[in-house]
Amino acid sequence: MSNNTQDILDLYKSKVMPTYTPSLVLASGTGVTVRDVDNRVYYDFTSGIAVHNVGHCHPRVVEAIKDQAAAMTHCSNLFVNAPATLLAQKLVDLSGLDGKVFFCNSGAEANEAAIKLARRWGSQNGGRYEIVTMRQGFHGRTLATLAATGQAWCQEGYDPLPVGFVYADFNDIESVKAAVTDKTVAIMLEAVQGEGGVTPATEEFMKGVRALCDERNLLMICDEVQCGMGRTGTWFAWQGYDVKPDLFTLAKALADGIPMGALVSNAKFADVFTPSSHASTFGGNPVAASAALAVIDVIEEENLLENVQKTSTLFREALQALVDKYDKLLEVRGKGFMVGLVVDGDAKEIVEALQGQSILALTAGPNVVRFLPPLTLGEGDLEDAVDMISDAFDCVYGE
Ligand SMILES: *Cc1c(COP(=O)(O)O)cnc(C)c1O
Numbered sequence: 597m598s599n600n601t602q603d604i605l606d607l608y609k610s611k612v613m614p615t616y617t618p619s620l621v622l623a624s625g626t627g628v629t630v631r632d633v634d635n636r637v638y639y640d641f642t643s644g645i646a647v648h649n650v651g652h653c654h655p656r657v658v659e660a661i662k663d664q665a666a667a668m669t670h671c672s673n674l675f676v677n678a679p680a681t682l683l684a685q686k687l688v689d690l691s692g693l694d695g696k697v698f699f700c701n702s703g704a705e706a707n708e709a710a711i712k713l714a715r716r717w718g719s720q721n722g723g724r725y726e727i728v729t730m731r732q733g734f735h736g737r738t739l740a741t742l743a744a745t746g747q748a749w750c751q752e753g754y755d756p757l758p759v760g761f762v763y764a765d766f767n768d769i770e771s772v773k774a775a776v777t778d779k780t781v782a783i784m785l786e787a788v789q790g791e792g793g794v795t796p797a798t799e800e801f802m803k804g805v806r807a808l809c810d811e812r813n814l815l816m817i818c819d820e821v822q823c824g825m826g827r828t829g830t831w832f833a834w835q836g837y838d839v840k841p842d843l844f845t846l847a848k849a850l851a852d853g854i855p856m857g858a859l860v861s862n863a864k865f866a867d868v869f870t871p872s873s874h875a876s877t878f879g880g881n882p883v884a885a886s887a888a889l890a891v892i893d894v895i896e897e898e899n900l901l902e903n904v905q906k907t908s909t910l911f912r913e914a915l916q917a918l919v920d921k922y923d924k925l926l927e928v929r930g931k932g933f934m935v936g937l938v939v940d941g942d943a944k945e946i947v948e949a950l951q952g953q954s955i956l957a958l959t960a961g962p963n964v965v966r967f968l969p970p971l972t973l974g975e976g977d978l979e980d981a982v983d984m985i986s987d988a989f990d991c992v993y994g995e
Contacts, residue, residue: 599633600633600634601620601621601632601633601634604621604633605618605619605621608621619951620632620638620951620956621633624652624653625640625648625651625652625653626651626652626653627651627652627653627654627970627972628640628651628652628969628970628972628973628977629652630652630956636954637954638951638954638955638956639954639955639956639969639977639980639981639984640652640956640969640970641950641955641956641957641967641968641969641981642956642957642958642968643849643968643969643970644853645822645848645958645968646790646822646823646827646848646849646934646968647848647849647852647853648849648852648853648970649825649826649827649849649852649891649895649900649970649971650852650891650894650895650898650900650970650971650972651970651972652970654852654890654891654894654972656890656893656894657852657887657890657891657894659890660886660887660889660890661854661883661886661887661890663886664679664882664883664885664886664887665883667882668882669881669882669883670878670881670882670883671882672877673875673876673877673879673880677880677882677885678882679882679885679886679889680699680880680881680882680885682885682889683697683699683858683880683885683888683889683892684696684697684699686889686892687846687858687860688860690831690832690892691831691832691835691844691860692840693840693841693844693860693861693862693863694862694863695860695861695862695863695864695865695866696860696861696866696867697858697859697860697861698713698858698859698861698869698874698879699856699857699858699876699879699880699881699885700856700857700858700859700876700878700879701855701856701857701876701878701879701881701884702736702847702855702857703735703736703819703821703822703845703847703848703857704735704736704737704738704741704857705736705738705847705857705876706821706845706846706847706857706858706859707735707736707740707741707744707784707819707821707845708736708738708740708741709845709857709859709874710784710817710819710843710845710859711727711740711741711744711782711784712869712874713815713843713859713861713865713868713869713874714727714781714782714815714817714843715760715781716868716869716873717781717815717865717868718781718782721781721813722778723779724778724779724780724781725760725779725781726760726761726762726777726779726780726781727744727760727761727762727780727781727782727783727784727817728761728762728763728764728772728775728776728780728782728783728784729744729745729746729761729762729763729764729783729784729785730746730763730764730765730766730784730785730786730789730792731746731747731763731764731765731766732746732747732766732789732792732793732795733745733746733747733766733784733785733786733789733792733819734747734786734789734790734791734792734819734822735784735819735821736821737750739754739757739758740758742754742757743757743758743759743760743761744761744784746761746763747792762775762777762780763775766785766789766792766795766797766801767795767797767798767801768801769800769801769804769805769808772804772805772808773808776808776812776814780812780814781814781815782809782814782815782816782817783805783808783809783814783815783816783817784817784818784819785797785805785817785818785819786818786819786820786822786823786833787802787818787820787823787828787832787833787834787836787837788822788823788828788833788930788931788934790822790823790934790960790966791822791960791961792960792961793936793938793960793961793964794929794930794934794935794936794960794964794966795929795930795936796828796929796930796931797837799837799838802834802837802839803837803838803839805839806839806840806841809842815842815843815865816839816841816842816843817841817842817843817844817845818832818833818834818841818843818844818845819844819845820832820833820834820844820845820846821845821846821847821848821857822848822934823931823934824844824846824848824849824850825846825848825849825850825891825895826849826895826900826901826904826932826971827849827904827932827933827934827968827971828904828931828932828933828934829901829904829905829908829931829932829933830901831895831901832844833931836931840862841862842861842862842864842865843859843860843861843862843865844859844860845857845858845859845860846858846860849891850884850888850891851884851885851887851888851891852887852888852890852891853887854881854883854884854887854888855878855884856881856884856885856887856888857879895971898972900971900972901971903971903972903973903974904932904933904971905932907933907973907974907975907978908932908933908935910975910978911933911935911967911969911973911978911982912928912930912935914978914982914985915928915935915937915985916928918937918985918986918989919937921989922989922993923940924939924940924941924993925937925938925939925940925989926938926939926940933967933968933969933970933971933973934966934968935966935967935968936960936964936965936966936967937964937965937966937967938963938964939963939964939965940963941963942962942963943959943960943961943962943963943964943965944959945992946965946988946989946992947959947965949988949989949991949992950965950984950985950988952988952991953984953985953987953988953991954984955981955984955985955988969981
């Protein structure tokens with residue numbers, strides 16, 4: 597078999613279950629760009645779906661992975677590894693929550709852990725188990741996290757789903773209040789919804805959820821799997837709202853593509869899990885933890901939070917200029933480098949046109965184009981990319 601796009605795509609279609617419909621075969625990445633097997637270069641404004649926050653193959657991360665892989669790739673949780681322990685301390689410090697961390701391997705698993713922790717605590721505190729989640733939210737693909745994801749398109753065909761999830765409307769505190777019963781134990785939400793359309797919570801809503809949780813003795817759980825690790829210009833998106841959750845979850849960008857998830861708690865809920873009450877074979881894997889420690893160093897040393905705030909504003913302004921130019925472009929929304937462009941029409945068509953101009957982007961629902969560039973994106977690359985994005989719209993909508 598030759599190593600070109602069509603041959604590999606044909607093999608993919610015949611041997612890989614069709615849960616995705618990709619059209620590109622990527623071979624390598626450097627910084628904000630990736631290269632396909634036919635040697636064409638693209639700006640990666642997907643960051644591997646919010647994973648490569650420090651860009652592809654950052655030398656610090658590559659070195660950390662290589663060094664740890666040569667020393668030990670896995671040690672099981674029957675023993676302690678230093679990188680995961682140091683990472684737990686880092687995450688607790690960066691969050692200011694003063695609690696503890698449970699490590700796992702993906703976003704769904706981190707949310708599953710949050711759900712289990714909340715239920716375990718609820719079972720000891722009034723026999724409560726219901727969790728209120730937001731319509732248009734997204735929490736993963738395991739049965740419990742799918743039940744937490746209140747959207748018909750991804751639940752279809754999987755009945756019966758685990759019970760105990762109640763849906764409310766995002767940014768509507770009255771709707772959340774109405775969903776809370778004497779069985780409720782937690783409220784779970786994304787501070788900036790990703791898959792659901794790149795929609796930020798309002799400050800009033802986040803504060804309202806916090807106040808409601810305090811009043812009714814509920815856990816506030818923030819799913820930071822997509823919006824965390826600097827993407828919105830603060831370490832964690834909830835930090836942009838002057839509130840503190842009781843639990844929050846991380847995955848995607850945590851270890852720059854080495855699978856890793858984490859559940860972080862405050863002090864109150866730090867010891868709800870006890871020996872044998874929850875577990876993961878690979879959780880806290882030393883290679884992943886070493887990568888994550890390097891990611892945190894890079895974000896700190898290269899002042900990437902500041903870069904997000906500055907460069908994302910320029911990006912938003914450039915997109916707003918396109919919205920002003922084309923009637924079919926309706927709105928720019930999001931926060932930091934989670935950027936949504938609402939279109940009057942099919943977002944997929946736009947993503948294809950962007951790919952034609954060598955820009956990789958995503959959709960978030962039927963009519964939102966989603967841009968998630970690496971946080972390392974500089975002004976020069978941004979200008980270049982904006983020209984290409986502009987060309988793509990000229991192609992679709994005509995000059
Ligand atoms: C991607 C995502 C998940 C699921 O993460 P996986 O690693 O794919 O299991 C959960 N929550 C949010 C907000 C996500 O964006």
